[in-house]
Amino acid sequence: MKPIKVTVWNEFRHEKINEKVKKIYPDVMHAVIANSLNKAEGIKAVTATLDQPRHGLTDKVLENTDVLIWWGHMAHNEVADEVVEKVKTKVLEGMGLIVLHSGHFSKIFRSLLGTNCSLRWREDGQKERLWNIEPAHPITEGIGEYIELPHTEMYGERFDIPTPDKLIFISWFAGGEVFRSGCTWQRGHGKIFYFRPGHETFPIFHDPQIIKVITNAVRWAKPTIMKKDSCPNSPALEKI
């Protein structure tokens, strides 16, 4: 069986300018995720970042991507509309898309969902507990009743998203909030998974359970078909 080809896209700005982030992710965040995925059977992950030509997402790279993982935060607006349009087309054709944490405000996520994707937030480093609402879903394979993150940023409802096809995780926060933390949608022939955890100043992507969820999501989001859009003038099938 051919490996699933993953491209881990990272804005890669915080790591350059923030000492705290550098300490948590000395190997940079996208590399940490890609390295973890490369340890999983049947997955081959590479990386791409904002400051590369075409943000590292050339036609050739997209052709060689089954599942795209997206992390962005401070520079959503610097992503070129033309690249967003290409990525969107590929998702609608069947490519999987996994959007992490602050990627909720990325152009690609908002453009596929059609809503603002806004939420309430607080950078307080308190506890989050993600309840596993769908223990039979492939994305929660090997995950218990909940995942605990001792220190994280808070995201709270109302999260402005269309009703998910499946709600997989609901988060509890020490400060009193809740959040739909793991959600799936299909758009065109592509599968989309949003996963909340992943703030740059907490070592979330070093957590084996978080990596397990992302690995599961890669397997789940793998394309079943790739199919170009068309709007055919179609001859009658019956005599009329």
Place this chain on the structure above:
Amino acid sequence: MKPIKVTVWNEFRHEKINEKVKKIYPDVMHAVIANSLNKAEGIKAVTATLDQPRHGLTDKVLENTDVLIWWGHMAHNEVADEVVEKVKTKVLEGMGLIVLHSGHFSKIFRSLLGTNCSLRWREDGQKERLWNIEPAHPITEGIGEYIELPHTEMYGERFDIPTPDKLIFISWFAGGEVFRSGCTWQRGHGKIFYFRPGHETFPIFHDPQIIKVITNAVRWAKPTIMKKDSCPNSPALEKI
């Protein structure tokens, strides 16, 4: 009770250049729809068209619109992105949106749904039968088991849309196709209804049952709240 304020938007190009369309809609299509709505209790409809300044959709007009009806076909690309963005913001804040027929390819519809909204089609003037799948839905109030249109354009599956919140009508076509002809979605706080019938060269909007469905949809799509988007930094509700 205050009337529901409806703006019927029409591209209004076919009527200017096509003699056949002029004959079917001597009073122009948007006026036919608006006049029908104005006969219904509690609805006050006005019109707007592409060639007006800002396509007739100024801030003031949008402020005074509870439900926007959209018909477009040959000039989707002439609708300014800035106007689309304003309309989208209003829908997400709570304004209702009813998209008719070839409006499936409008910028506003595609931008709210996130998909291509493509389909198969054939301009053959044959029979369509719309089956009423949800007789308890407010949009089908007063409609029987099905609606028959003796002569219409065909739209067939696969219709590239996200799974509707509710599938209201499924069409049967004499040439052998089926189509999800009446679909609802919520985006933000706004309600969206797509309704397939309405080709410019057939007198669809003179059909009392089609008008009944659109009138019902206006009542259903009326905003319950209007709420501006925000992404607040939110203090903890519990001691932490």
Place this chain on the structure above:
Amino acid sequence: MKPIKVTVWNEFRHEKINEKVKKIYPDVMHAVIANSLNKAEGIKAVTATLDQPRHGLTDKVLENTDVLIWWGHMAHNEVADEVVEKVKTKVLEGMGLIVLHSGHFSKIFRSLLGTNCSLRWREDGQKERLWNIEPAHPITEGIGEYIELPHTEMYGERFDIPTPDKLIFISWFAGGEVFRSGCTWQRGHGKIFYFRPGHETFPIFHDPQIIKVITNAVRWAKPTIMKKDSCPNSPALEKI
């Protein structure tokens, strides 16, 4: 406009045997709810209880019920299957059903949803905060960002229900759990709303916000049609 006819059904056992419950609901729980509803415009509520003949749900009572509210806890098994079947038939024909709190384990709720409807629970009298996920839904009209209940029983996920049509409230609990506290489904032509709050040893149904939600839900669940089931042998509509 004719009033909406509501029947508030209560098992009415705790109130007879538990002094604490008697103190909180000296006027009995079903009467408290019915009295509150009767103060709302356009609603006319009566009550029915388990120990009445046919549990108070005769054909005549069901004929005169637009929306049935259900509270049960310790005696779910004493509800006769024949009565459950009649109520189910009426819901599928269009009658609204509002299931409160421990009613999650009632025969009628489980039989309409098809799942076990189990959950985790703890009677600890701690704080619950119900987040309003759908501020544009008629059921949350007049409700703010959340409802706080200072002392309540805990219900936690995983709640074994089919994916709701709309998830309206998500609860946060002081002990660390979350719960889908307000959910809607359509079954047949009937609307169903499950609302979590309402434990017998806490004065939940004296809370004006809880009563507001139930009142809104009554208006939302009102039948649009009542339609008997049939499985007709149906002649062809086209020449074949």
Place this chain on the structure above:
Amino acid sequence: MKPIKVTVWNEFRHEKINEKVKKIYPDVMHAVIANSLNKAEGIKAVTATLDQPRHGLTDKVLENTDVLIWWGHMAHNEVADEVVEKVKTKVLEGMGLIVLHSGHFSKIFRSLLGTNCSLRWREDGQKERLWNIEPAHPITEGIGEYIELPHTEMYGERFDIPTPDKLIFISWFAGGEVFRSGCTWQRGHGKIFYFRPGHETFPIFHDPQIIKVITNAVRWAKPTIMKKDSCPNSPALEKI
């Protein structure tokens, strides 16, 4: 990888009493389906029928079933409630269930969906065309834009089912009707697929495309977990 264990359940009455059915299925319908499945890689199918002790669905058989296929028609009422209850429990725990054709009126299907599952019908032997609405779904792998059945019984809308999680096929009938012919739901941890084709007096289960869909559905419906129901009294996770 262990094979998927399938039990094909058939009422097996028509084949005993109807000469026409005997001619079409000399090897009996359940054996035809099971034999076809046994030719597929990684599937091991056995059969069970109504007139066996416990309808062939003993605890041991259910223990050894990953996916249950159900065909019934004239004897739904002879299926013992106790057996239905056992099958339902297993589905909620994770076992897959594929319901064929007239199985729409089986106790197990109605009990899992909660609705009447009624529809309109006509035994006229005319053409059906099943449109493939979800070409990216595993159930339609290898299936083109539609499947044609030259002679079949008609099933038409309104089909009284809860809104499917995914609508996979919509049928067109020569007589003028449409039908939601392929639908999925999740109940508990189990996956359910309803597939319309399969009348006993037409050789539907000899059609390679129909067998392909059923084979795909078996792979899709395979359990990811098996999990017994519980309703635990659950200690607090946070200090309160």
